[in-house]
Amino acid sequence: MEFRRTHYTSQVTQEMDGQTVKLAGWVHEIRDLGGIMFLILRDREGMAQLTMFKKTIDPQVLETAKSLSRESVILVEGSVKLEAKAPGGYELVPARIDLLNPAQSPLPMDTTGKVNAELDTRLDNRFMDVRRPRVNAVFQIRHHTLSAVRNFLEQEGFLEINTPKVVATATEGGTALFPITYFDTEAFLNQSPQLFKQIMMSGGMDRVFEIGPIFRAEEHDTTRHLNEATSIDIEASFLDHEDVMQLLENLIVHVYESVAKNCANSLKTIGKELDIPKAPFKRLTYDEAIELNNEHSKELLEWGDDLSTNAEKVIGKVMGEHYFIKDWPTEIKPYYTQPYEDNPELTKAFDMMHPRMELSSGAQRIHDHDLLRQRIQDQGLNPDGFDFYLKAFKYGIPPHSGWGLGAERLVMTMLDIDNIRDVVLFPRDRKRVSP
RNA sequence: GUCCGGAUAGUGUAGGGGACUAUCAUGAAGCCCUGUCGAGGCUUCGACCCGGGUUCGAAUCCCGGUCCGGGCGCCA
Numbered sequence: 001m002e003f004r005r006t007h008y009t010s011q012v013t014q015e016m017d018g019q020t021v022k023l024a025g026w027v028h029e030i031r032d033l034g035g036i037m038f039l040i041l042r043d044r045e046g047m048a049q050l051t052m053f054k055k056t057i058d059p060q061v062l063e064t065a066k067s068l069s070r071e072s073v074i075l076v077e078g079s080v081k082l083e084a085k086a087p088g089g090y091e092l093v094p095a096r097i098d099l100l101n102p103a104q105s106p107l108p109m110d111t112t113g114k115v116n117a118e119l120d121t122r123l124d125n126r127f128m129d130v131r132r133p134r135v136n137a138v139f140q141i142r143h144h145t146l147s148a149v150r151n152f153l154e155q156e157g158f159l160e161i162n163t164p165k166v167v168a169t170a171t172e173g174g175t176a177l178f179p180i181t182y183f184d185t186e187a188f189l190n191q192s193p194q195l196f197k198q199i200m201m202s203g204g205m206d207r208v209f210e211i212g213p214i215f216r217a218e219e220h221d222t223t224r225h226l227n228e229a230t231s232i233d234i235e236a237s238f239l240d241h242e243d244v245m246q247l248l249e250n251l252i253v254h255v256y257e258s259v260a261k262n263c264a265n266s267l268k269t270i271g272k273e274l275d276i277p278k279a280p281f282k283r284l285t286y287d288e289a290i291e292l293n294n295e296h297s298k299e300l301l302e303w304g305d306d307l308s309t310n311a312e313k314v315i316g317k318v319m320g321e322h323y324f325i326k327d328w329p330t331e332i333k334p335y336y337t338q339p340y341e342d343n344p345e346l347t348k349a350f351d352m353m354h355p356r357m358e359l360s361s362g363a364q365r366i367h368d369h370d371l372l373r374q375r376i377q378d379q380g381l382n383p384d385g386f387d388f389y390l391k392a393f394k395y396g397i398p399p400h401s402g403w404g405l406g407a408e409r410l411v412m413t414m415l416d417i418d419n420i421r422d423v424v425l426f427p428r429d430r431k432r433v434s435p
Numbered sequence: 436g437u438c439c440g441g442a443u444a445g446u447g448u449a450g451g452g453g454a455c456u457a458u459c460a461u462g463a464a465g466c467c468c469u470g471u472c473g474a475g476g477c478u479u480c481g482a483c484c485c486g487g488g489u490u491c492g493a494a495u496c497c498c499g500g501u502c503c504g505g506g507c508g509c510c511a
Contacts, residue, residue, distance in 0.1 A: 035469035053469070070462090085470050106445035106462060106481095114473050115447045115461045120503055176510090192511095218510045219436070225510070309507075334511040361511090379511080431503085 010045035071103035137266035148258035163196035176217035189215035197235035202392035228428035235402035316355035326350040335375040337363040362403025369393035
């Protein structure tokens with residue numbers, strides 16, 4: 001059976017009046033008005049209306065059309081007809097409709113937007129949920145977001161790398177890891193590419209990035225955490241933390257601009273107008289952030305405290321746009337962040353914040369082997385487990401800096417989406433491992 | 436983990452001791468209809484999470500369980 005299309009619905013235009021095209025997709029809706037029948041065909045890029053006058057249409061075509069269930073997959077061959085009354089100014093007069101695969105009835109959920117479905121129902125039936133134009137639009141934008149990230153970083157001289165997701169040791173002390181069985185030894189799912197991207201600074205790759213999964217076995221249960229997330233990670237030699245902060249804010253602006261430019265239809269579908277942020281983002285020191293919180297919040301923070309969810313919200317509200325918090329206390333940042341030479345109480349670490357939540361954190365890293373080893377020890381970790389990592393610092397590693405940026409958080413804050421699960425096809429949280 | 440809230444046709448909902456033979460929408464099946472675009476009209480179909488209890492009577496109240504949602508916590 002022939003099942004190749006010649007066009008997506010979005011590629012059919014009024015200028016093609018009279019031309020024959022083949023469209024393939026799903027039966028979105030059927031509206032039978034008696035003497036005239038409309039069938040809406042939907043594909044990834046949009047919809048097209050088939051119009052059949054029962055008196056003049058091929059009886060074979062009419063019979064097929066009448067027998068179709070919603071969401072069945074069809075191939076339609078027809079001629080484009082200019083018609084002011086049709087949505088988009090044209091319609092298709094089918095000469096042939098082939099049913100490629102019927103859909104059972106009833107459907108597990110509505111695809112037309114007439115009836116809501118709960119998140120749980122939607123995720124259980126994600127294949128059908130993604131057929132909904134709104135959801136499809138989100139994932140088209142997610143694609144363009146990652147594509148814009150790659151373009152930007154490549155332009156800045158970054159090489160894309162892939163680091164292992166199965167690892168022998170924790171990247172850092174605190175975060176809980178998922179243990180797995182690896183032949184006869186214990187192994188874990190990696191929580192961050194941090195150590196490996198740093199090792200590649202010693203490898204002389206100079207500027208690297210990775211877009212990949214990270215795993216955290218934390219039992220969190222919020223609308224902004226996942227146990228499997230996508231991290232956009234960079235590491236760059238011969239740059240300090242201020243340099244990579246600049247890179248980060250420029251990247252964010254570039255992503256927003258690219259999405260605004262390339263995803264006009266998707267944005268329209270979800271009803272979102274992008275506010276493109278302006279670089280440079282405001283910079284707050286950690287001290288200023290604490291002060292700001294204590295000015296505006298009832299929950300007071302002391303120097304040395306990490307920012308609570310409430311503090312993030314309070315400060316975010318005051319700032320109102322993307323901003324950085326920098327110069328964090330050494331004691332609450334990971335062992336590999338570089339302390340200021342003239343004030344070791346503070347590190348060259350930063351967080352990049354959206355008013356709603358943290359998007360990224362980064363720093364200049366320690367490149368001195370002995371100091372790094374000492375810091376690992378100071379944080380109560382056993383340096384022996386880090387031999388594979390520390391070794392790379394003994395034979396010439398440049399000063400370097402980097403950051404990790406949460407891809408899901410970037411998309412959800414950009415599009416004003418409440419729940420992080422809405423920007424992941426198959427989210428993994430404490431309650432869900434399937435589908 | 437914790438504090439709230441919830442579970443009713445395929446989907447989304449109303450109903451908070453008797454008027455429930457359970458509301459509405461969507462859907463499915465059938466009929467009418469030549470410009471629909473959430474088409475419209477008529478007919479039909481389809482549901483009270485599980486287990487105990489209270490009561491003459493439970494979808495409704497109580498206890499236990501399971502599952503779900505939101506907030507917080509956890510998240511170097």
